[in-house]
Amino acid sequence: MTTTATTRAAATTAATTAGTAAPATPGLVPVLWLALLATPVAAAANAPVLILPDMAASLGVRTETAAWLVAAFAWAMAVSVPLLSGLLRRRGLTPVLRLSGALLLGGTLLVAASPWLPVTLLGRAAQAAGGAGLVAAAMSLAGSARRMGVISAGFGMLGAAGPLLGAQLSHTVSWRLSLSVSLVSLLALPAVGRHAATTTPPTAPRDRFDARGAALLTVLATALVLLPHAPAAALGSAAVAAALLALHVRRRPDGFVPAPLVRSPLFLGSALLALALSTSYFTLLFAVPRLLADRAGWGLAAAGAGQLVALLTGSALSWLLAAASARLGRTAVRTVLVTIGTLAALLAVFASWGPLLLVATLGGVFGATGANAVLSMQAASSAPDPQRPTAIGLFTLCYQLGGAFGPAIATALVLGGA
Numbered sequence: 001m002t003t004t005a006t007t008r009a010a011a012t013t014a015a016t017t018a019g020t021a022a023p024a025t026p027g028l029v030p031v032l033w034l035a036l037l038a039t040p041v042a043a044a045a046n047a048p049v050l051i052l053p054d055m056a057a058s059l060g061v062r063t064e065t066a067a068w069l070v071a072a073f074a075w076a077m078a079v080s081v082p083l084l085s086g087l088l089r090r091r092g093l094t095p096v097l098r099l100s101g102a103l104l105l106g107g108t109l110l111v112a113a114s115p116w117l118p119v120t121l122l123g124r125a126a127q128a129a130g131g132a133g134l135v136a137a138a139m140s141l142a143g144s145a146r147r148m149g150v151i152s153a154g155f156g157m158l159g160a161a162g163p164l165l166g167a168q169l170s171h172t173v174s175w176r177l178s179l180s181v182s183l184v185s186l187l188a189l190p191a192v193g194r195h196a197a198t199t200t201p202p203t204a205p206r207d208r209f210d211a212r213g214a215a216l217l218t219v220l221a222t223a224l225v226l227l228p229h230a231p232a233a234a235l236g237s238a239a240v241a242a243a244l245l246a247l248h249v250r251r252r253p254d255g256f257v258p259a260p261l262v263r264s265p266l267f268l269g270s271a272l273l274a275l276a277l278s279t280s281y282f283t284l285l286f287a288v289p290r291l292l293a294d295r296a297g298w299g300l301a302a303a304g305a306g307q308l309v310a311l312l313t314g315s316a317l318s319w320l321l322a323a324a325s326a327r328l329g330r331t332a333v334r335t336v337l338v339t340i341g342t343l344a345a346l347l348a349v350f351a352s353w354g355p356l357l358l359v360a361t362l363g364g365v366f367g368a369t370g371a372n373a374v375l376s377m378q379a380a381s382s383a384p385d386p387q388r389p390t391a392i393g394l395f396t397l398c399y400q401l402g403g404a405f406g407p408a409i410a411t412a413l414v415l416g417g418a
Contacts, residue, residue, distance in 0.1 A: 034188070047162050073128045
């Protein structure tokens with residue numbers, strides 16, 4: 001990012017609009033189309049939370065086994081965002097939109113028709129990969145923290161509503177329909193596609209595609225996602241993959257993981273702070289309902305309703321931070337995010353009054369969605385124009401890892417004795 005959000009927005013608006021250095025027209029896609037393109041995947045990701053037993057019974061497996069449908073979705077989202085951001089960098093917007101739409105549609109058809117868990121897992125992974133590509137496209141087209149704030153707030157709101165939406169659709173129609181809500185994203189493809197037709201395709205890099213770098217990053221991300229499920233094996237695999245990737249980046253500094261990017265203090269600071277805030281948020285998301293029951297004596301319905309209100313409010317407030325970031329500047333925004341995130345964690349540890357625990361949830365989602373909106377633009381501005389889609393993809397990978405770490409931390413600290 002640039003020193004202030006104002007210069008960041010000016011620098012990224014034109015260059016990031018289509019993941020290219022030279023768009024043919026200066027116009028921006030209306031941000032509501034971008035939100036529609038990207039945010040339904042958040043509801044799809046959380047839709048199975050309350051209906052896993054129904055899904056397991058339908059597929060003839062245990063609930064613990066059916067939970068792999070959640071893990072598969074999280075894994076595919078995490079590894080696909082940087083991969084499809086790389087495609088965006090090399091081939092431009094149109095191929096990414098077409099491939100992502102095809103993956104989303106094909107995966108949904110598999111989920112809708114398959115009576116077997118393995119095929120359903122494949123469908124969920126394809127859905128997530130397609131959604132990841134649409135997220136990468138929308139984020140690269142945002143161009144400013146204010147517009148990115150709309151997308152990020154939409155993520156938080158739809159993610160918060162996902163479990164209840166999934167349960168309602170499951171009870172009234174079918175759990176398979178609950179897992180298909182991300183198809184709504186396809187409604188935005190024509191509008192965004194028309195914009196893609198007015199942009200100049202990027203000049204393809206003269207070097208060959210860095211398949212080894214992409215493979216090593218995928219292995220590393222996969223190991224990190226599996227860390228909560230198989231700590232010893234995943235930690236060893238992650239260490240080996242990280243070492244090999246570091247050596248590869250030294251040999252090929254302009255490859256799939258650009259050396260100037262990972263050596264940039266601005267990029268690393270943005271990505272690591274987003275990872276910390278995301279992990280804290282997902283920990284609170286899973287832990288606070290149990291804390292409300294244990295410490296405040298709230299019932300499940302009251303805890304669920306209270307948390308939903310807190311999540312929706314925090315997501316909406318995060319947009320205000322994104323909108324004000326141009327005036328506040330980078331240091332002030334980071335101070336706000338760190339302060340709110342720290343207070344949210346402290347409240348979760350020490351508070352016993354129900355409303356204060358809900359404030360912790362509000363602070364957690366505010367910090368995470370605000371970081372996604374503002375820090376993603378800062379991370380993008382740390383890269384040269386052609387590498388900005390790559391920067392956004394790697395940043396989003398770090399953010400998505402919080403979704404893998406947070407539930408495991410909540411289970412270890414709070415839910416383990418359930």
